[in-house]
Amino acid sequence: MAGVSLTNISKAYGDVTVIDGLDLSIEDKEFVVLVGPSGCGKTTTLRMIGGLEVVTGGTVMIGDRDVTTLRPGLRNCSMVFQNYALYPHMSVRDNITYGMKVRGVDRAEMDRHVADAARILGLEPYLDRRPKHLSGGQRQRVAIGRAIVRNPDVFLFDEPLSNLDAKLRIEMRTEIKNLHRRLEATMVYVTHDQVEAMTMADRVVVMNQGVIEQAAEPITLYETPANMFVAAFIGAPSMNFLKATVAGGEGGLAVVLSDGTRLPIPAGRHARFGKLDGRPVVFGIRPEHMADGAQGPAVMQAMPTAIEPLGPHTLVVGHASSGEPLTAQVDAHTAAAPDRAMPITCMMEKMHLFDPDTGQAH
Ligand SMILES: Nc1ncnc2c1ncn2[C@@H]1O[C@H](COP(=O)(O)OP(=O)(O)OP(=O)(O)O)[C@@H](O)[C@H]1O
Numbered sequence: 633m634a635g636v637s638l639t640n641i642s643k644a645y646g647d648v649t650v651i652d653g654l655d656l657s658i659e660d661k662e663f664v665v666l667v668g669p670s671g672c673g674k675t676t677t678l679r680m681i682g683g684l685e686v687v688t689g690g691t692v693m694i695g696d697r698d699v700t701t702l703r704p705g706l707r708n709c710s711m712v713f714q715n716y717a718l719y720p721h722m723s724v725r726d727n728i729t730y731g732m733k734v735r736g737v738d739r740a741e742m743d744r745h746v747a748d749a750a751r752i753l754g755l756e757p758y759l760d761r762r763p764k765h766l767s768g769g770q771r772q773r774v775a776i777g778r779a780i781v782r783n784p785d786v787f788l789f790d791e792p793l794s795n796l797d798a799k800l801r802i803e804m805r806t807e808i809k810n811l812h813r814r815l816e817a818t819m820v821y822v823t824h825d826q827v828e829a830m831t832m833a834d835r836v837v838v839m840n841q842g843v844i845e846q847a848a849e850p851i852t853l854y855e856t857p858a859n860m861f862v863a864a865f866i867g868a869p870s871m872n873f874l875k876a877t878v879a880g881g882e883g884g885l886a887v888v889l890s891d892g893t894r895l896p897i898p899a900g901r902h903a904r905f906g907k908l909d910g911r912p913v914v915f916g917i918r919p920e921h922m923a924d925g926a927q928g929p930a931v932m933q934a935m936p937t938a939i940e941p942l943g944p945h946t947l948v949v950g951h952a953s954s955g956e957p958l959t960a961q962v963d964a965h966t967a968a969a970p971d972r973a974m975p976i977t978c979m980m981e982k983m984h985l986f987d988p989d990t991g992q993a994h
């Protein structure tokens with residue numbers, strides 16, 4: 633096994649730069665997830681690690697080998713694609729063993745590897761079937777099986793679960809996580825699904841338009857997003873953003889919303905935010921850090937347009953009195969109703985403040 637290190641990587645197609653000076657160091661045995669909106673350059677980055685895409689500039693290292701110009705077959709990476717890329721005319725068993733056959737691995741060892749992979753992935757009943765007689769989820773397992781038996785230095789996954797139904801996705805998520813633990817392998821995994829990223833990764837790399845916005849452990853991204861992009865991307869429903877000003881004065885330091893509502897900042901956070909006194913900010917608060925009704929000093933008015941019961945809790949979707957959109961997660965037995973103004977309490981020890989010009993977190 634080996635780590636991966638990308639230094640000042642860029643990629644251009646003609647005049648269009650799609651990856652711009654990207655630096656990323658992935659530890660040996662680390663599970664790193666690249667996440668970001670469609671077109672941000674996740675697949676391109678993965679393919680540059682695997683050698684399926686030539687870098688325009690920069691260096692790719694796998695372990696202590698400079699593989700920047702090495703062809704894919706010599707990098708010892710196994711890639712699992714979204715579209716499976718199975719051989720349609722071969723059985724599941726032959727799809728899994730194809731690479732080993734080519735390398736001249738002996739029969740007994742091949743059988744052992746196939747048996748292991750089939751057991752891990754629940755493919756035992758399907759080994760003699762052709763891919764077209766399998767469901768999407770089963771095909772994806774075959775593709776993963778094929779990657780496992782190659783015993784690569786680095787596994788590269790490109791949205792391997794995106795064609796699966798919700799239940800199977802969650803199961804496979806756990807399977808791949810377990811696989812990572814069992815194989816003690818370096819894995820780089822691409823998804824546009826932030827829940828998948830958060831639940832699977834040791835470290836999540838949030839990408840946007842060819843650059844890294846933030847790379848950190850899931851909990852760090854959630855609790856201390858570096859900027860509004862990460863704050864909005866991580867967490868569902870998304871963080872609320874409201875235009876505001878920080879003001880000191882009689883009632884102590886507070887976030888003042890554009891309708892004049894004062895939301896006092898807890899004393900424990902004055903040292904951090906005191907310097908913003910008088911400055912415009914974007915006030916960020918997650919729906920789960922709000923509560924139904926007036927339950928403390930930081931209360932704002934909301935106008936719900938929809939009430940969405942989810943079982944364990946209910947979402948109040950609507951807007952603040954400023955007209956800015958607002959979603960709050962409240963108790964399942966809320967009395968909230970559409971078109972009936974209601975107070976919402978903000979847990980100010982959890983709120984975030986951002987620079988309105990740069991989007992950077994304060
Ligand atoms: N062969 C190519 N020629 C020209 N542009 C390309 C090529 N491949 C990718 N791009 C562009 O590069 C950018 C990044 O693409 P990439 O496939 O890496 O995005 P992604 O983050 O994987 O998106 P998705 O979530 O939709 O898979 C996109 O704007 C895409 O249009």
Ligand SMILES: [Mg+2]
Pocket residue numbers: 674675676
């Ligand atoms: Mg992609």
